[in-house]
Amino acid sequence: MQKKYLMTPGPTPVPAEVLLTQAAPMIHHRTPDFSAAFAQSIEGLKYVFQTTGDVLLFASSGTGVMEAAIANCFCAGDKVLVTRNGKFGDRMKGISEAYGLNVVDMQYEWTSVVDPGDVAQMLQDNPDARGVIVTQSETSSGVLNDVQAIGEIVRAYPDCVLIVDSITGIGAVECKTDEWGLDVVMTGSQKGLMLPPGLAATTVSEKAWRAYERSDLPKYYFDWMKYKKNVEKDTTPFTPAVSLVLGLNVALGMIREEGLDNVIARHARLASATRLGCEALGLKLFAPTEGRGNAVTPVWVPEGVDGKAIVKIMKNRYGVTIAGGQDAYEGRIIRVGHLGYFGEFDIITTLAALEMTLAELGYEFERGAGIIAAETVFMAGVGA
Numbered sequence: 277m278q279k280k281y282l283m284t285p286g287p288t289p290v291p292a293e294v295l296l297t298q299a300a301p302m303i304h305h306r307t308p309d310f311s312a313a314f315a316q317s318i319e320g321l322k323y324v325f326q327t328t329g330d331v332l333l334f335a336s337s338g339t340g341v342m343e344a345a346i347a348n349c350f351c352a353g354d355k356v357l358v359t360r361n362g363k364f365g366d367r368m369k370g371i372s373e374a375y376g377l378n379v380v381d382m383q384y385e386w387t388s389v390v391d392p393g394d395v396a397q398m399l400q401d402n403p404d405a406r407g408v409i410v411t412q413s414e415t416s417s418g419v420l421n422d423v424q425a426i427g428e429i430v431r432a433y434p435d436c437v438l439i440v441d442s443i444t445g446i447g448a449v450e451c452k453t454d455e456w457g458l459d460v461v462m463t464g465s466q467k468g469l470m471l472p473p474g475l476a477a478t479t480v481s482e483k484a485w486r487a488y489e490r491s492d493l494p495k496y497y498f499d500w501m502k503y504k505k506n507v508e509k510d511t512t513p514f515t516p517a518v519s520l521v522l523g524l525n526v527a528l529g530m531i532r533e534e535g536l537d538n539v540i541a542r543h544a545r546l547a548s549a550t551r552l553g554c555e556a557l558g559l560k561l562f563a564p565t566e567g568r569g570n571a572v573t574p575v576w577v578p579e580g581v582d583g584k585a586i587v588k589i590m591k592n593r594y595g596v597t598i599a600g601g602q603d604a605y606e607g608r609i610i611r612v613g614h615l616g617y618f619g620e621f622d623i624i625t626t627l628a629a630l631e632m633t634l635a636e637l638g639y640e641f642e643r644g645a646g647i648i649a650a651e652t653v654f655m656a657g658v659g660a
């Protein structure tokens with residue numbers, strides 16, 4: 277037997293309470309029991325999104341709500357500014373193009389943050405833009421983009437919506453949907469919500485509903501209005517992912533019990549320990565100091581070491597699954613996820629497995645340094 281540790285930024289580990297709830301016998305979705313759990317889940321989602329506006333829940337992976345955001349907000353040929361500094365910004369560009377939008381491409385290096393000043397300038401140059409699209413927490417790079425600052429800028433344009441992919445942001449970093457003027461914020465179940473894959477949620481502001489009224493792009497399963505009308509009656513337009521919704525209700529209860537601020541602070545602490553632990557091994561962080569999220573820590577693979585071998589050995593010999601790099605960074609970076617149901621010893625375990633793996637691959641460093649650095653973060657304030 278080998279004990280397994282899932283240290284990826286999605287799917288993420290699922291707490292036993294949530295798993296057990298999902299294992300209960302099936303119930304029908306047109307029942308008071310389901311409606312009560314569904315209504316409570318929507319309220320819980322409003323809490324994590326920090327919104328009093330509409331939240332809609334779909335049976336899909338995250339990409340479903342990304343596509344829904346485009347289909348529901350725009351008309352063919354609409355101009356949108358798509359910021360992209362990683363794989364998921366690229367995906368928003370691809371979806372926008374698939375729907376015939378006129379994409380103003382704001383491309384950055386994966387190691388850079390999106391500059392809000394550039395967004396301000398691009399909106400001045402393109403006052404007819406109907407949307408700005410930003411990935412808050414870029415899972416491919418670990419970069420955190422400043423959606424608060426971008427929200428301030430977009431707020432001044434009444435016909436332009438700000439669409440935020442916070443699929444690995446929600447529950448890991450601050451994301452104040454209403455206060456920051458974010459019109460559409462999206463997340464997925466297999467991330468900070470501590471569930472298996474299969475659910476995705478989106479917020480819709482009043483400005484986004486105005487965009488919806490004007491939108492003429494084709495939509496059916498992902499038509500926001502179908503969901504809104506049903507949410508108001510504590511139900512769903514189509515058969516929901518019943519077991520996942522019941523699990524979501526339990527997971528959101530756990531988040532409420534810990535308190536969102538504490539959840540985010542825990543993520544910050546785990547991210548800090550992971551970063552310092554990796555740096556103590558002489559590894560270089562991939563994301564720049566001015567924009568690092570709490571969901572995932574990508575680090576450069578050291579010269580002369582096979583990046584794919586790190587991932588393979590950690591998984592096969594030690595049971596610790598981390599993620600490799602994506603696209604151009606395959607084999608060049610490794611990514612440790614710490615998003616959702618994670619605690620201190622997940623980080624210590626992962627750093628220990630990483631140390632043993634690097635030692636096996638002939639990389640020279642001070643053994644134990646990563647673990648000590650992480651312990652130091654976890655013991656801050658203890659006085660030892």
Ligand SMILES: Cc1ncc(COP(=O)(O)O)c(C=O)c1O
Binds near residue numbers: 285
């Ligand atoms: C930032 C971000 N956006 C979008 C997605 C796409 O979500 P899914 O794979 O659930 O469709 C992911 C998933 O990894 C993500 O991390």
